[in-house]
Amino acid sequence: MDYPVQVHEKAQSPLSKERGEAAWYIAINIRRFDDVRIAWEDLHRLTQDKDKQVRRGAAYALGWAFKDVPGKDEAWEDLHRLTQDKDKGVRRIAASSLAVFDYIPGKDEAWEDLRRLTQDEDKGVRRNATIALGVAIAFVPGKDEAWEDLHRLTQDEDKRVRGSAVWALIRVFSFVPDKDEAWEDLHRLTQDEEGSVRRDVADALGWAFAMGWAFKDVPDRYEAWEDLHRLTQDEDKGVRMRAADALEVAIAYMPGKDKTEGLQRLSR
Numbered sequence: 001m002d003y004p005v006q007v008h009e010k011a012q013s014p015l016s017k018e019r020g021e022a023a024w025y026i027a028i029n030i031r032r033f034d035d036v037r038i039a040w041e042d043l044h045r046l047t048q049d050k051d052k053q054v055r056r057g058a059a060y061a062l063g064w065a066f067k068d069v070p071g072k073d074e075a076w077e078d079l080h081r082l083t084q085d086k087d088k089g090v091r092r093i094a095a096s097s098l099a100v101f102d103y104i105p106g107k108d109e110a111w112e113d114l115r116r117l118t119q120d121e122d123k124g125v126r127r128n129a130t131i132a133l134g135v136a137i138a139f140v141p142g143k144d145e146a147w148e149d150l151h152r153l154t155q156d157e158d159k160r161v162r163g164s165a166v167w168a169l170i171r172v173f174s175f176v177p178d179k180d181e182a183w184e185d186l187h188r189l190t191q192d193e194e195g196s197v198r199r200d201v202a203d204a205l206g207w208a209f210a211m212g213w214a215f216k217d218v219p220d221r222y223e224a225w226e227d228l229h230r231l232t233q234d235e236d237k238g239v240r241m242r243a244a245d246a247l248e249v250a251i252a253y254m255p256g257k258d259k260t261e262g263l264q265r266l267s268r
Helices: 005-010 016-032 037-046 052-068 073-083 088-103 106-115 123-136 143-153 159-175 180-189 195-211 221-231 237-253 256-267
Strands: none
Touching: 005 016, 005 037, 005 073, 016 037, 016 052, 037 073, 037 221, 052 073, 052 088, 073 088, 073 106, 088 106, 088 123, 106 123, 123 143, 123 159, 143 159, 143 180, 159 195, 180 195, 180 221, 195 221, 195 237, 221 237
16 A cells, blocks of 8 residues: 555644654554655654654554564664653653564664663563563573563562563573573462462463473473462452463363372372
């Protein structure tokens, strides 16, 4: 499809609302344009807009469209700048956009940006950076450092950051150099003071069993089963329900011999 003239005009409108609408339109449709050059020029300019709402839209668009933009070096410069934006909302979206790490040409610099964002003063930025870290860790140049960051994030003061760290840890478990320590982090989070974190752990462990993760990477998969069993008796109703669902998945996906041993251990 052709890049609509009216969108190009909106991208240059004196009204910030219209410029923001143009950024979102480009984000959603850039893969469909026959020629993305004009759309990319508009997006590049919008990443530097004076209005924070427009920059937020442009940061989102950049992450969404990154692998399809014609000038990745320039796109990376834009994203790098947005990770340092004075507006926390822009930094939050830029942190999420770093999940495109595999396509970024300057991986060393991108890695430094991601590490910095996991320590941002804003909890929303840290939360989104944690999620991006879980996606990017397969491609980052410093996996030991990545693990140290993730280990730290499992102990973050914000419950939603810790919850995001649960999912990141599950996702990257096979890349973690110290699986015993990683498992201790997950085990500890099954006893987190916040019910929302315990719910995330229950969901994540159920997903891990369904994906076969628990059989090849966890130092003691029966302990994971026992943690789920304990969570079915949690004081929080939501935790109990999710743990019960996860335990059902674990039983369904565990091989016969291991299932027998696991059930015997639960009955002790």
